């Protein structure tokens with residue numbers, strides 16, 4: 048991973064991963080790409096940046112050759128709720144982008160990472176302590192693209208020897224860049240509203256358990272998996288990983304430890320609730336722990352404390368900048 052091309056670098060994961068890799072390996076170690084340019088954005092200003100629509104394979108190839116990258120980290124994709132609104136676009140972008148990125152990796156002999164998700168599971172999957180290898184029959188377009196992506200990455204490894212690696216991310220919670228269009232996004236929105244209004248109206252119903260993880264643990268996981276010796280890996284793609292499983296009342300209770308008068312209300316969105324109900328409650332992460340030492344550091348309260356501190360500062364600075 049000396050020089051990495053990242054797609055979707057302005058998204059929730061890409062924005063933090065780009066900065067972290069540049070911090071560790073130098074500004075030119077990451078070629079950040081996204082379909083859009085945002086003036087003044089730290090990710091764009093802090094090193095090489097190129098516009099890239101991942102459905103354009105020729106341009107992806109030109110950029111990979113131009114910068115002589117040795118790794119592709121392919122993050123550009125539509126998330127679950129948006130994918131349900133625009134299923135054809137989700138298929139074209141999530142699968143078209145992935146095939147292009149895998150082809151560039153195959154032709155140029157590059158290492159490869161792409162995330163799968165808890166969305167790759169469905170209502171028939173064992174919901175509690177979901178095994179690494181189990182039934183995957185998702186009922187969402189997002190899930191269909193994620194399972195297909197897992198299989199395709201396995202295929203490129205077995206057939207062409209491409210060094211493909213990946214994890215099944217749970218809901219990711221972070222304060223730098225907001226997620227867009229996911230089902231687990233309530234667990235990010237809640238912190239913004241807790242700080243701004245001491246109140247949040249959840250679109251996910253009480254009692255709905257989903258796996259979650261704080262972004263620093265997610266970034267560590269990507270870097271650790273990419274550095275793992277190939278001989279250690281029995282499962283190369285789509286390792287189950289998670290740091291905590293909670294339902295809305297539990298995250299509200301955690302916030303109340305720091306904001307005692309925080310109030311939680313509900314206005315359930317049937318589409319996102321149905322998606323959440325089809326996903327596991329809690330994943331078994333044994334394979335990731337054994338094969339490449341996955342070891343998350345944040346539990347719910349530790350994450351809440353850090354989120355509230357960092358987000359409060361960020362919102363203050365945003366207000367100062369706007370004035």
Ligand code: AKB
Pocket residue numbers: 126127128163164165166189216217218219226228229230231232
């Ligand atoms: C989503 O909610 O769509 C994502 C995911 C769990 O993959 N955060």
